[in-house]
Amino acid sequence: MGDSWRNSHSSKNLEVPSVITSKKLSKGCLVASAPKALSQKTYKHITSLDRVRLGNGAVSHIAIFLLKVAALEMVRRCSRAKCPFAWYGLQALQVLCYPPFKWIQRWAPFKGLVKGMQALSRPLLALSIATAFSDQSECSTETSDALSDSQLPSDPPARESTLGTRICDEAPQSLASEHWLLQLHEELEKQGITLPERINEDELRRFYTAANCDFSCLLSSIKKTIRWRKVYSILSVQELEMWSHLIFWHGCDVKLRPCLVIRLGLTCSSLASNDRPRFVQAVVSQIEYGVLHLVDVENPQITVLMDCEGLTPFRFPMQMLRSCSSLLQDHYPNRLSCLFVVRLPPVVRVITQTFIQVLKPVTRQKLRIEGDMYQKVLSEYLQTFPSFLGGKCTCTKCSTLGICDIQPHSNEETR
Known part of the structure; x- marks a missing residue:
């Protein structure tokens, strides 16, 4: 009996550790499985958070971009009404973001400016492109409206009603015109200035109109032109021949006004920078030649066609x-x-907007920047236009220019 009791007691002692170890093992399994489940839940939660953050980041970027565009549009409208040069100066600063000019940011004074322009570069470029096309359409619409209004015939009843008033006003107007002419000659004579033969009475009237009938402004502009003609050298016809492939007269418009063609793109791609003042001299000399030999009293103005390809x-x-x-x-x-x-x-075109501001308002209204449909517009306003622009002209000048344009390409191919 004693042995049996001992055996039973020992078996109980053996069972207790086994139960304890099994409990420990089950607890260990639970502890080991708990981090796995926790890690999977945490991973899913983090992934969802990343997706939300990415979505919020894209939305925030778009919102910031639109806010920048809206702020720049407000600046553009304010500067357009009060100070147009501020907006065009801001557009010109985009050049600092381009690779050839990034070295400027190495200088401490320009580092902050370049970083600021980099932050505004994309919205400013998008707004500049959008406003360039809208401004161009507004300009062309205004110009076409002005031209159409000028071509509309006046009503016969209105003409008859104002006929008496014109007759009554002719004498005072003629006296007033004679008064400023006499005053101009007297003032120039007092100052010992002699008018050259080139500036006749018709030319003086043009200066008077350009001065808005302001005598002091007229006197200063006439004196300035007299001094300029004394020192400026007008090229002769023989000297202009070397520029004939870049600047030349070609036919007339529908109102028989002579047309001057200027190939600005070809000039900039083929002419050295130190020869550009000479090109300006050639343009002015061609204008002088046209005024002296091509225009008449009925058609005293000229039309200019500028090709900017290149x-x-x-x-x-x-x-x-x-x-x-x-x-x-x-x-x-x-x-x-x-x-x-x-x-x-x-x-x-964005850079061109800066140049347009240099022009006087009267000249700006005469500017027409044409897009892809330029051939249709030119065919409506010109009797004929050069063949290199898609015209059907077969004159000697167009044939010569065609040969000159083909030769450089053939030389490049043979190289």
Whole structure:
């Protein structure tokens, strides 16, 4: 009996540790399985949070972009009404973000400016492209409306009703016109200034109109032109021949006004920078030749057709255009009937807006920047236009230009 009791007692002692170890094992399994379940739940939760963050990040980027565009649009409208140069100056600062000019940020004063323009670069570029097309459509609409209004015939009853008033006002107007002419001659004689033969009475009337009938402004502009003609060298017909592939006269418009063709894109791609002042001189000399030999009393103005194919933002001749426009506006007032700009690359149109602000309001109204449909517009306003622009002209000049344009391409292919 004693042995049996001992055996039973030992078996009980053996059972207790086994139960304890089984409990420990089950607890260990529970503890080991708990982190796995927790890690899976945490992973799913983190993944969902990342997706929410990515979605919120994209929405925030779009919202910030739209806010920048809205703020820039407010700046554009305010500057357009009060100070247009502020907006165009901000557009010009985009150049600092381009790779050739990024080295400027190495200088401490420009580092903050470059970083600020980089933050505004994309919304500013998007807004500039959008406003460039809208401004162009508004400009062309206003110009076409002005041209159509000027071509509308006046009503016969109104003409008859104002006939008596005109007859009564003719004498005072003629006396007033004679008064400023006499006053101008007297003032020039007092100052010992002699009018050159080139500036006749018709030319003086053009200066008077450009001065808005302000005598002091007229006197200063006449004196400025007299001084300019004494020092400025007009090229002869023989000297202009070397520029004939870049600047030449080609036919007339539908109102028989002579048309001057300027190949600005080809000029910038083939002409060295130190020869650009010479190009401006050639343009002015061609205008002088046209005024002296091509226009008449009935058609005293000229039409200009400017081809801009080949222009790039890095080759845009801003200084050359400013110099040329300044000379022509100061010394050849009211000689331009219309300026057609064709084949202008879309990237360059943003920079062109800065140049347009240099023009006087009267000249700006005569500017027409045409897009892909330029051939249709030119066929409506010109009797014929050069073949390199898609015209059907077969004159000697167009044939010569066609050969000159083909030769450089053939030379490049043989190379």
